[in-house]
Amino acid sequence: MKKAIIILLVIVAACFLCANLNYLMSIIDAMQGGALIPLVIACIIMVARHVVQAMSYNEAFGAVGQKTGLWHNIVLIFSLVFINTFCLFSGATGVAFIIDDAHRKGLDIGTSTSGAILS
Structure with missing residues (x-):
């Protein structure tokens, strides 16, 4: 079943890439014509922002008694970015995702919500 998925x-x-190949090529052309250093710096800053946000979640859930690993939180943050991109509800979908993840790890809903709000 996993293999089929x-x-x-x-x-x-592959279908997505083929359908958007023209758009992707225009992005590549813009990157080739633009300044490379600002693009690299922007990418580094965005990754650093996500790591800092993951550290924030780590400390917030530590304050309510649930220690999470930094790598788990980094994966969680990138998942939130994906979810909040497609479900535009002012970040509420991402917060619900964080609460659900903490609840699955054994925290009750109130503590999970407190940890999400603290971060």
């Missing part, structure tokens, strides 16, 4: 995802990703 992975194959399906690869097919969907």
Whole structure:
């Protein structure tokens, strides 16, 4: 079953790339014509922002008694960015995702909500 899902995802990703190839090429052309150093600096700053936000979640949930690993939080933050991009509800969807993740790890809903609000 997992293999079938992975194959399906690869097919969907290939179709997405083929459908948007013209758009992707225009992005590549813009990057080639633009200044490379500001683009690299912007990418580094965005990754650093996500790492700092993951550290914030780590400390916020530590304050309510739940220690999470930094790598888990980094993956969680990138998942939140993806979710908040497609579900535009002012970040509420991402907060619900954080609360659900903490609840699955054994925290009650109130403590999970407190940790999400603290961060």
